[in-house]
Amino acid sequence: MSAGWYRAQRAAGAVGHFGVLATFVTFLAFPFYWMLITTFKTTQDLHDTKNNPFIFNDPPTLHHIRVLFEDTAFIQWLINTAWVGVLVVIITLVFALPAGYSLARATGRWSQMLAIGIFLTYLVPPTILFIPFARIIANLGLQNSLWSLVLVYPSFTIPFCTWLLMGFFKAIPRDLEDAAMIDGLSRFGAFVRVVIPISVAGVLTVVIFTFTLVTQEFVYGVTFITTSSNYTVSVGVPTFLVRGDVYFWGSMMAAALIASLPIAVLYNFFVERFVVGFTVGAVK
Amino acid sequence: MTAAATARPGFFTRLADDERWLMRLMIAPTIIYIVALVGYPFFLSLYYSVTDIHIGTRTLNFVGLKNYQNIMESGAFWTALKNTFVFTIVSQLLVLVLAKILAMALVKDFRGKWLVRFLILLPWVAPISMGSIGWLWIFDSIYSPINWVLRWAGLLGPNQWPIWLGQPDLAMGSIIAVHVWRMLPLATVIILAGLSSIPQDIHDAADVDGAGFWRKLFTVTIPLVMPILLVALLFGTVFTFTDMIVIFVLTRGGPYDTTQVLASLAFFTGIQGSDLSEGAAISLFLFPVLVAIAIAFLRMARRAEVT
Numbered sequence: 001m002s003a004g005w006y007r008a009q010r011a012a013g014a015v016g017h018f019g020v021l022a023t024f025v026t027f028l029a030f031p032f033y034w035m036l037i038t039t040f041k042t043t044q045d046l047h048d049t050k051n052n053p054f055i056f057n058d059p060p061t062l063h064h065i066r067v068l069f070e071d072t073a074f075i076q077w078l079i080n081t082a083w084v085g086v087l088v089v090i091i092t093l094v095f096a097l098p099a100g101y102s103l104a105r106a107t108g109r110w111s112q113m114l115a116i117g118i119f120l121t122y123l124v125p126p127t128i129l130f131i132p133f134a135r136i137i138a139n140l141g142l143q144n145s146l147w148s149l150v151l152v153y154p155s156f157t158i159p160f161c162t163w164l165l166m167g168f169f170k171a172i173p174r175d176l177e178d179a180a181m182i183d184g185l186s187r188f189g190a191f192v193r194v195v196i197p198i199s200v201a202g203v204l205t206v207v208i209f210t211f212t213l214v215t216q217e218f219v220y221g222v223t224f225i226t227t228s229s230n231y232t233v234s235v236g237v238p239t240f241l242v243r244g245d246v247y248f249w250g251s252m253m254a255a256a257l258i259a260s261l262p263i264a265v266l267y268n269f270f271v272e273r274f275v276v277g278f279t280v281g282a283v284k
Numbered sequence: 285m286t287a288a289a290t291a292r293p294g295f296f297t298r299l300a301d302d303e304r305w306l307m308r309l310m311i312a313p314t315i316i317y318i319v320a321l322v323g324y325p326f327f328l329s330l331y332y333s334v335t336d337i338h339i340g341t342r343t344l345n346f347v348g349l350k351n352y353q354n355i356m357e358s359g360a361f362w363t364a365l366k367n368t369f370v371f372t373i374v375s376q377l378l379v380l381v382l383a384k385i386l387a388m389a390l391v392k393d394f395r396g397k398w399l400v401r402f403l404i405l406l407p408w409v410a411p412i413s414m415g416s417i418g419w420l421w422i423f424d425s426i427y428s429p430i431n432w433v434l435r436w437a438g439l440l441g442p443n444q445w446p447i448w449l450g451q452p453d454l455a456m457g458s459i460i461a462v463h464v465w466r467m468l469p470l471a472t473v474i475i476l477a478g479l480s481s482i483p484q485d486i487h488d489a490a491d492v493d494g495a496g497f498w499r500k501l502f503t504v505t506i507p508l509v510m511p512i513l514l515v516a517l518l519f520g521t522v523f524t525f526t527d528m529i530v531i532f533v534l535t536r537g538g539p540y541d542t543t544q545v546l547a548s549l550a551f552f553t554g555i556q557g558s559d560l561s562e563g564a565a566i567s568l569f570l571f572p573v574l575v576a577i578a579i580a581f582l583r584m585a586r587r588a589e590v591t
Contacts, residue, residue: 158318238413264406268402
């Protein structure tokens with residue numbers, strides 16, 4: 001066939017490709033556009049059904065953001081989330097770093113089974129454990145305290161991060177540690193002074209994941225925490241701002257957007273590693 | 285501690301050099317944490333399910349299988365069980381097909397790919413409770429932009445005004461749409477990782493043999509990414525099957541339990557209804573499916589080991 005036919009076919013392919021991508025992007029990103037435009041619209045504009053809802057019919061306003069920061073506990077929720085996040089990150093690192101190293105260096109059937117077993121606990125969902133936890137937390141006197149979250153969240157961050165770090169440590173040649181040990185370090189010393197410093201990428205990945213998992217968690221938060229001032233962001237926004245007959249849509253969308261975007265940007269850089277962590281066990 | 289240990293030979297030095305014990309000691313805290321905060325609560329859940337424990341009561345009596353009997357006799361449980369399966373299976377099938385299409389579109393290089401990738405990943409990387417709030421507003425009974433567009437395009441008659449989360453016939457579809465939206469990015473990146481690991485030679489060989497797009501799709505690409513497709517499916521199934529956040533935020537199980545799933549029913553019974561024992565019994569019905577998924581995983585891991 002002629003070159004013209006070929007070119008037409010290619011053009012059709014490109015249009016099809018663009019169409020597919022445009023459709024998916026619209027579906028996947030639209031809710032965030034919707035949050036963005038709602039955040040800055042006047043209430044009057046939001047409530048006029050004759051208006052085109054996709055554009056600003058009135059000039060944009062900062063009113064909803066002001067309400068969110070001045071009249072709700074949103075800032076407190078952000079602080080709570082950050083506080084719990086930092087503590088859980090530290091706990092996770094303290095547990096998962098040595099565990100991941102141990103699994104990476106151990107040989108034999110047992111340790112392999114142990115590694116898979118640890119990974120599988122990641123699949124035990126909060127929706128099975130939250131009922132016994134409700135009682136355990138009450139017995140410990142931690143109900144309605146952020147410490148309950150600090151205690152429970154590592155139960156899902158440690159398994160996954162141990163698994164991730166195991167992959168990282170396996171990639172580090174044993175010779176490096178052996179050389180360090182010849183220089184007089186103990187095995188543990190070699191781990192702390194040689195292995196960890198060259199695994200900065202792995203440690204960073206664990207920090208980001210743990211932090212994002214904490215910000216995304218909802219089930220335990222809504223089970224353990226009962227007063228507004230102790231909520232984390234992901235629990236506070238949907239429960240506190242929705243309650244009652246009046247929906248503060250502008251402020252709610254602002255809250256959702258502010259809580260989502262920084263996490264999304266951070267996570268975006270690390271998503272590839274996350275996928276490797278998911279797939280390394282099943283497909284090599 | 286290490287500095288001190290290396291300086292003076294003593295217990296710690298010997299320990300730090302004894303390979304076997306050191307390795308055991310390094311993993312022990314993690315095992316203890318997991319046993320204490322995953323294993324113990326799990327068995328506690330089994331135990332609670334055969335007692336009459338409530339929030340706020342101090343006493344606890346053994347009641348045998350009475351909770352399970354109560355559940356079996358309640359219509360709400362069977363509805364929730366059916367909903368859980370419908371909602372998981374339908375959404376996962378949609379996710380697989382859509383993710384495959386999207387991943388194939390993303391494998392090519394084009395300008396602005398990073399931006400497209402970022403936008404596509406948003407539903408997965410943003411906290412799901414926040415995304416669900418966005419959908420709550422999109423599905424609003426009065427101000428839904430979907431209805432606005434449908435009316436504008438002339439697809440809605442004068443008396444038609446679908447209430448996406450309030451009508452029994454639409455609510456489940458809306459919930460499934462949100463779950464597809466949520467899981468699609470993860471499945472896409474997993475499949476994308478599989479697609480880009482196929483060596484170019486194989487594509488070239490298929491081209492030389494004159495295979496067309498569809499033929500190549502079904503005889504080369506899909507079989508080669510099958511294992512990774514399964515990974516995407518397994519994770520998607522676990523996350524969808526056990527989720528209650530989307531339903532909690534959007535419908536609370538309503539209207540008339542049409543979107544109630546096991547996880548949300550367990551929450552409303554056990555936590556909000558204070559009946560911990562029955563809630564525990566309901567949530568345990570999630571477990572057999574998780575075990576099945578775990579077994580599938582183990583078998584795949586073993587196969588990967590052999591080859």
